Amino acid sequence: MTTVGIEALNIFAGTCYLDVEKLAIHRGLDTARFDNLLMKEKTVALPYEDPVTFGVNAAKPLIDAMSPEERDSIELVITATESAFDFGKSMSTYFHDLLGLNRNCRLFEIKNACYSGVAALQTAANFILSGTSPGAKALVIATDITRFMVAESGDALSEDWSFAEPSGGAGAVAMIVSDTPHVFQIDVGASGYYGYEVMDTCRPLPDSEAGNADLSLLSYLDCCENSFREYQRRVGDVDFVSSFGYLAFHTPFGGMIKGAHRNLMRKVAKARPAAIEEDFQRRMHPGLTYCQRVGNVMGATTMLSLASTIDNADLSSPQRIGVFSYGSGCCSEFFSGVSRQESQDRTRGLGMEKHLGARYELTMPEYDALLQANHAVKFGTRNALLNTGIVPQARTALDRELLFLKQIDEFHREYQWLS
16 A cells, blocks of 8 residues: 655744733733643734745745656645635635746645645545655645734624634644655544534634534534544554553644543543543644744644654654644544654754744734734725835844735735845
8 A cells, every 4th residue: 555644844933922821911811711722822914925825935945945847746735714804716826926836737726714734635645645746746735814903992802802812823734745754644534523514613704703612612522532532443452551652642722632532541541631631742742842933733633732742752763643633613523643853853953943932022002003004904804005115123033034914905915035
């Protein structure tokens, strides 16, 4: 059987961030309750950053490392997002153009709440496994942003910022999927999926989210348990504790995955509290590390957790990683794959941790000013000229050439490279 998985992987978590504890104090939130989020930082998208700039900046180092022949072997570009700015035109077309890819290529977009990144990965993997185009590769870009705004009166547009604002982040994960899975080799056929209709969270309007936080948590827990049980049924001899060296879960915030892990350890492994805590720190914390510093990036979050796991785990011997993805509405999947020392060497070579550390920390006055400036790029904006001079320290913090949004001209987005 053909092997398949992630050949190369990179993240981009923007140019600036906010300390969420400082935000909680600034907003007057209950900091004791806030501690349960297990959050440290969140990426903030500037007005001249959008899902395309995040995705291109994640993918560019991967494409640049390829030979012309390898680039031309990319026959599929899939965008995974719930932050698209057009009901018809796929952001994949922008990625394809800005990255200079071969025109003999399928370009499309997947929207399925936070499950979209894994849906795109599995779609790409099955294209490779089909063998219809031997040697072909796929580029998957999962990219999402949360862009908060205030009304003209200064009041928040969101009805419940206390829930969403500290955890809502921005970021992208780019993956080359092929039959040479140097970073993560998917266990073909080892997958349990589970879904049903539930109105836990949704985006009934392009620039706002609605839902029921308690229902979302319950749906997440239900799907995590039942997708794993389906994985177990399909694969056979599977033990939740011993079969996986590490676990990478979709992380809206750290407290949610801690609850899901505890639920599985109690029900499936019959573990005691001390053993549950030790297991969480050992197998799940590597995947939590980057998510705690970026926030929830919806369709990209599961893959961000996987990238964090590979970068921070002990891979001196090959390790099977159990991966869980959940998307509100809902659909979920538990699958697995293997990473090894080569995987970590390749991901660490891209300096993902260094990138997170180089972002500019916004002050609260700077952040509050952005909530007004974000009106320039609301959904449906027809014409706009973006000011890249806003927070100039953020633009130059990463010390590399980056793509930014220059203007919107009759709905068409135009970009520029700046260093």
